[in-house]
């Protein structure tokens with residue numbers, strides 16, 4: 001398997017597998033390298049994505065969502081149509097939201113399968129140690145070469161670290177899977193319960209995914225695990241799994257392309273910072289990158305075309321989400337009574353616009 005490839009992709013998560021699928025469908029010879037022996041494991045996710053119909057409303061400039069988001073039934077735990085924002089007062093603001101709650105491990109494995117069916121090859125259980133021009137050096141001592149090298153390795157991507165100076169804010173997140181009966185709605189909790197972030201309860205079939213993220217600078221020296229223990233005390237059930245990870249929360253970085261290198265997904269900060277959603281954004285970017293790579297290999301389309309198409313499809317929503325997150329950062333400094341005021345019936349439309357990545361105040 002060593003040798004020359006059109007595209008060598010670091011990481012086989014939603015971003016990398018989607019790049020692989022579309023690049024291979026376009027005729028490119030693609031190798032995906034992932035240090036995990038089994039794609040998707042261990043689970044590191046809240047497992048909530050919008051339904052395809054909701055996604056079409058949230059990101060209207062993304063074309064042909066049904067081709068991109070082909071989540072099989074086996075990767076869907078359940079659906080929900082309500083999302084609640086819960087301030088410290090407990091007086092929830094309820095919104096209509098078409099949510100699809102995943103079995104994330106099965107979801108990522110379905111993306112891997114789709115990439116393999118398109119012709120991409122996978123090398124699992126070996127990490128990428130470094131990248132030097134067109135050469136990708138693996139931890140097992142072998143080297144592969146690619147015409148294009150894609151960093152889709154998430155928050156710790158080695159290509160991002162080596163070639164990009166821009167820093168992203170990473171929020172530490174911790175969660176559990178709990179068996180039991182839970183309300184039929186997604187809950188997002190704000191205030192001192194999760195300083196600088198939020199807590200979530202996402203109902204699943206037969207249980208829930210419950211977790212939170214904080215920013216240490218707002219947490220007055222208290223560790224994440226203490227906040228999680230306090231938050232979990234609000235729920236009743238048997239914990240069957242514990243996980244955690246890092247979430248990039250400052251939004252997409254400015255440039256994703258430095259030929260022959262490009263970044264996709266979390267490695268490029270492509271999580272909406274006003275709601276923490278990164279699965280579908282990684283896949284939107286992955287499709288664009290994969291198509292551009294195939295065109296680049298076929299007829300020399302410049303790789304920077306990927307940035308132009310991302311801007312056309314996701315630029316407005318990402319910038320609105322970044323502005324909302326800056327606004328939210330002001331909230332994080334407030335005591336709970338003021339947070340209650342900020343999440344009131346009066347502010348309800350602005351809160352919803354912020355969470356759903358639309359300009360909070362009309363144009364801004």
Ligand SMILES: Cc1cc2nc3c(=O)[nH]c(=O)nc-3n(C[C@H](O)[C@H](O)[C@H](O)COP(=O)(O)OP(=O)(O)OC[C@H]3O[C@@H](n4cnc5c(N)ncnc54)[C@H](O)[C@@H]3O)c2cc1C
Nearest residue numbers: 011013014015035045046047048128154245265266278279
């Ligand atoms: C706890 C938690 C909860 C979340 N909840 C949600 C949610 O509910 N909804 C949502 O939309 N998003 C959620 N996210 C964000 C979402 O998981 C990410 O945005 C998404 O996984 C990004 O996909 P990706 O392919 O860019 O990165 P990843 O899914 O992180 O995939 C990166 C892959 O690269 C591999 N890799 C890393 N380094 C190397 C290396 N050196 N060599 C080889 N392989 C490497 C990894 O093994 C991994 O398989 C959550 C994140 C966390 C941490």
